[in-house]
Amino acid sequence: xxxxxxxxxxxxxxxxxxxxxxxxxxxxKLVEKLGQRLLPWMEQLSLxxxxxxxxxxxxxxxxxxxxxxxxxxxxxxxxxxxxxxGSASSNGDDNSDFQxxxxxGQLALYLLALRANCEFVGGHKGDRLVSQLKRFxxxxxxxxxxxxxxxxxxxxxxxxxxxxxxxxxQKRVHDSVVGKLLHAVEHDHLLHQGHLSVDTVxxxxxxxxxxxxxNLNPQQRERIxxxxxxxxxxxxxxxxxxxHFGNVYSTPLALQxxxxxxxxxxxxxxVCRKARAALLASLQDGAFQxxxxxxxxxxxxxxxxxxxxxxxxxxxxxxxxxxxxQAPEDIRVILKVSSVLPPYKHSIPVPxxxxxxxxxxxxxxxxGFRYRTQASLSGPYLISxxxxxxxxxEFWQLLQAPDTPLLQGIADYRPKDGETIELRLVSW
Numbered sequence: 001x002x003x004x005x006x007x008x009x010x011x012x013x014x015x016x017x018x019x020x021x022x023x024x025x026x027x028x029k030l031v032e033k034l035g036q037r038l039l040p041w042m043e044q045l046s047l048x049x050x051x052x053x054x055x056x057x058x059x060x061x062x063x064x065x066x067x068x069x070x071x072x073x074x075x076x077x078x079x080x081x082x083x084x085x086g087s088a089s090s091n092g093d094d095n096s097d098f099q100x101x102x103x104x105g106q107l108a109l110y111l112l113a114l115r116a117n118c119e120f121v122g123g124h125k126g127d128r129l130v131s132q133l134k135r136f137x138x139x140x141x142x143x144x145x146x147x148x149x150x151x152x153x154x155x156x157x158x159x160x161x162x163x164x165x166x167x168x169x170q171k172r173v174h175d176s177v178v179g180k181l182l183h184a185v186e187h188d189h190l191l192h193q194g195h196l197s198v199d200t201v202x203x204x205x206x207x208x209x210x211x212x213x214x215n216l217n218p219q220q221r222e223r224i225x226x227x228x229x230x231x232x233x234x235x236x237x238x239x240x241x242x243x244h245f246g247n248v249y250s251t252p253l254a255l256q257x258x259x260x261x262x263x264x265x266x267x268x269x270x271v272c273r274k275a276r277a278a279l280l281a282s283l284q285d286g287a288f289q290x291x292x293x294x295x296x297x298x299x300x301x302x303x304x305x306x307x308x309x310x311x312x313x314x315x316x317x318x319x320x321x322x323x324x325x326q327a328p329e330d331i332r333v334i335l336k337v338s339s340v341l342p343p344y345k346h347s348i349p350v351p352x353x354x355x356x357x358x359x360x361x362x363x364x365x366x367x368g369f370r371y372r373t374q375a376s377l378s379g380p381y382l383i384s385x386x387x388x389x390x391x392x393x394e395f396w397q398l399l400q401a402p403d404t405p406l407l408q409g410i411a412d413y414r415p416k417d418g419e420t421i422e423l424r425l426v427s428w
Contacts, residue, residue: 057295059116198246205231243278256305331417
């Protein structure tokens with residue numbers, strides 16, 4: 001009995017060493033203020049502006065936008081199913097119809113949104129959506145190649161997101177598809193410009209965690225378990241002295257991953273509290289304006305992750321706090337373009353809190369300024385200014401005058417009154 005007592009003591013000690021990523025509650029007013037930034041986006045209901053991630057983020061948080069959520073989901077269903085499933089009977093321009101279709105990542109987020117509403121895809125339409133996403137993955141698998149020397153047409157981030165979306169709906173993908181993502185983790189292929197892409201690694205980890213819990217690919221289980229351990233270790237090693245994982249914008253997904261299970265011997269609780277402090281400091285500095293980033297952060301602040309969509313809390317009432325809007329005052333932003341002839345420089349009046357994209361829209365409306373953007377999962381990015389297209393190995397850089405590059409995109413950055421923003425065509 002003495003030996004048994006010692007064994008139980010040791011086992012208890014080992015169990016105590018396995019910490020969970022738990023962060024203290026965040027000030028509800030701060031979370032509500034963050035969620036309120038999604039309100040203007042929830043009123044943009046065209047196919048180009050709809051983002052299923054908004055709905056997922058709200059459903060995995062304690063916030064709600066009352067009737068806006070239901071209207072937004074209805075718009076998602078209407079536009080996504082029409083664009084993806086309605087083209088077969090359409091007699092319109094095939095090229096324009098193709099361009100209007102959501103990408104692999106957008107379709108995956110749409111499936112996550114359905115699951116966040118406690119729906120499983122099913123029936124004829126649902127099966128066609130699943131088949132479409134699986135075809136996307138097969139195409140990406142072929143692009144990577146049997147020798148793994150290629151790259152996905154989109155990204156490994158979208159690849160992992162698609163696997164996760166199918167997994168939460170209990171839809172199995174072929175072992176060879178999962179194997180490509182496993183190989184990318186095992187051989188450090190999840191890079192961006194030569195550096196570890198923390199959000200991509202975290203998304204892969206969330207996909208693997210879902211596969212493990214759902215046991216959808218049992219033949220790959222040993223590799224999946226090892227890959228989860230690998231990506232968590234990579235995320236932990238990426239923590240900066242300030243506390244972010246990689247950078248401020250990859251930290252929400254990293255926290256979602258670390259919250260999915262305990263880890264022994266790494267001080268996980270301390271690590272996550274440090275990340276929380278860094279996020280709160282960034283929030284107070286106004287860093288989070290991007291709708292995708294906000295929708296990834298809200299679940300983490302509410303101790304949730306995308307893996308929770310395996311079994312969402314369908315019967316548990318969510319918070320009852322409603323959002324309130326305030327009328328903003330006007331500011332003026334100086335917009336400058338020196339990379340064109342003649343150079344452009346004008347003071348643009350916009351409401352306080354407007355995004356840089358709002359400034360560009362207002363400048364175009366006033367005349368003398370033109371621009372074009374291209375959609376992405378993270379929002380629109382500039383491809384043309386004043387008729388000048390960004391060529392190969394070129395891009396339109398956003399600068400706070402005179403030479404401070406902006407870390408956020410045009411839809412995310414909120415200029416201050418009197419600030420000068422320059423759009424500069426640069427090569428890389």
